[in-house]
Amino acid sequence: MxxxxxxxxxxxxxxxxxxxxxxxxxxxxxxxxxxxxxxxxxxxxxxxxxxxxxxxxxxxxxxxxxxxxxxxxxxxxxxxxxxxxxxxxxxxxxxxxxxxxxxxxxxxxxxxxxxxxxxxxxxxxxxxxxxxxxxxxxxxPLVSEDATTRYLKFLEIYPTVVNRIPLSYIASYLGITQSSLSRIRKNIR
Structure with missing residues (x-):
């Protein structure tokens, strides 16, 4: 409360x-x-x-x-x-x-x-x-950016969320496939 x-x-x-x-x-x-x-x-x-x-x-x-x-x-x-x-x-x-x-x-x-x-x-x-x-x-900011930039913006916007939710929901939010998101995540690390 x-x-x-x-x-x-x-x-x-x-x-x-x-x-x-x-x-x-x-x-x-x-x-x-x-x-x-x-x-x-x-x-x-x-x-x-x-x-x-x-x-x-x-x-x-x-x-x-x-x-x-x-x-x-x-x-x-x-x-x-x-x-x-x-x-x-x-x-x-x-x-x-x-x-x-x-x-x-x-x-x-x-x-x-x-x-x-x-x-x-x-x-x-x-x-x-x-x-x-x-x-x-x-x-x-997510509308006109490429997928990698959208994901990086997502990390800025929702810093406490990314490790707590399924990747499929993040991919859906970003308007990309889950396999694309996995590639982006791998390339960023």
Whole structure:
């Protein structure tokens, strides 16, 4: 729980009563590796904070190939925002890449936090803005670079992730085959 408040308090202030109220609305969730936090075709019904572990956001393209859009590691919020906010079916999966421990809020409780805590909406807005900027910064350099440069950028962007997740997910994220990734890794060493 301490990790959640260390994270949230970087974006605004909360008093003890507000912190206790937030604690009362949260539950702890454990996801095993490969388990889904939210799924395509379903409406996202919870917001999570990753205490330990890594999630990935992925989808299937029109050829049925699995594409990894990005990874979310510890000390970050996770939610399929469009699905959650608009109560529409999601087009992506949010899947545990490692065993994960999370603090989660149901949609009902999250909305109650937004309605009850003065300043919570501003804090959430700052967190979402930061996440969107981070997502663009992480994807933009990967678009026009060759595969080796993309991999080296991946190592910069996700320094704590690379040895904790399957190479197939990294290859999918980089838009290359797993055998190409293996060659690149061998040539870099």
């Amino acid at each position: 301490k990790e959640l408040f260390n994270f949230v308090l970087r974006f605004g202030n909360l008093n003890e009563q507000q912190i206790e109220f937030i604690k009362g609305k949260s539950t702890e969730l454990h996801l095993s590796r490969d388990e889904y936090f939210s799924e395509a075709g379903k409406i996202a019904r919870q917001v999570g904070f990753i205490v330990d572990g890594i999630l990935r956001v992925c989808y299937y393209d029109n050829k049925g190939e699995e594409i990894t859009k990005y990874f979310i590691e510890e000390n970050n919020l996770v939610v399929d925002l469009e699905s959650f906010d608009n109560e529409i079916h999601s087009s992506t999966y949010v899947q545990a890449v490692t065993d994960c421990t999370m603090i989660v809020f149901s949609r009902k409780d999250w909305l109650e936090l937004l309605q009850t805590i003065v300043g919570w909406e501003a804090i959430v807005h700052k967190i979402i803005s930061r996440a969107l900027i981070q997502k663009v910064e992480r994807r933009s």
